[in-house]
Amino acid sequence: VQFRWWRRFHPRFGLDVAVTPGLYGDYQQTGDGALRITGYAAGVFNWTPEARIVLGATYQDRPDYPVLPIAGVTWTPREDVKYELVFPRPKIAKRILWPAACTDDVQDWISVTGELGGGIWAVQRAGVTDVLTYRDYRAILGLERWDLVGLDFKLELAWVFGRKLTYRSGTPDASPSDGLLLS
Numbered sequence: 001v002q003f004r005w006w007r008r009f010h011p012r013f014g015l016d017v018a019v020t021p022g023l024y025g026d027y028q029q030t031g032d033g034a035l036r037i038t039g040y041a042a043g044v045f046n047w048t049p050e051a052r053i054v055l056g057a058t059y060q061d062r063p064d065y066p067v068l069p070i071a072g073v074t075w076t077p078r079e080d081v082k083y084e085l086v087f088p089r090p091k092i093a094k095r096i097l098w099p100a101a102c103t104d105d106v107q108d109w110i111s112v113t114g115e116l117g118g119g120i121w122a123v124q125r126a127g128v129t130d131v132l133t134y135r136d137y138r139a140i141l142g143l144e145r146w147d148l149v150g151l152d153f154k155l156e157l158a159w160v161f162g163r164k165l166t167y168r169s170g171t172p173d174a175s176p177s178d179g180l181l182l183s
Contacts, residue, residue: 012046016056025122033131033168034122036061042070051075054086062120064135064166088116093144105148113140117160131168136160138181156183 004018018039025034042056056070072086080095093111118135140158158181165174 014044015041016044017041024120026124028124032122032129033120036120040070047073050077058088062118062133063168064118064133065116068116090114093142105150107146109142109144109146111140111142111144113142113156114138115140115158125167125171128169130171133166133168135162135164135166137162157181158183 002020006016008014021037023034024036038061040058045053047053052074058068068088075083082093084091091113093109096108096110115138117138120133123130123132138158138160140156142156144154160181161178163176
């Protein structure tokens, strides 16, 4: 569940704040280390009608990256192109037009995104409670449909690399090979 607050203080400045408590476990271990509270706070300054500056921080509640900066620029030079050059999830998107789907209510977008992926879960292994941290990097090719009067959908194909598993107990780390992820 995410609790989010967005407030525009001025026509050119707004603040976006969110807190997300969650229970992350393997259904056997839901105690020690399973409750995580993540969140972010980011200020958005409308520099021009096409460009915004974004600054803030995100709290990940992870031992490898507890806090990450949020920083960058979003630029929409035309209504069919978006550059969201914001760390930690930069994205470039282009609206595409399918002849059969050309209406004012439906927009199809293709995108390329970078992402720092992973998470942390409380697990039980051989009768021992532990906390697993998973980290990876992702290069994502996406296809999205925004339907203003119906259902939206998103299809993403990601190349996942730089994968690493670590355990709080000190069990030797593992580095799985690169792979593809379809979501």
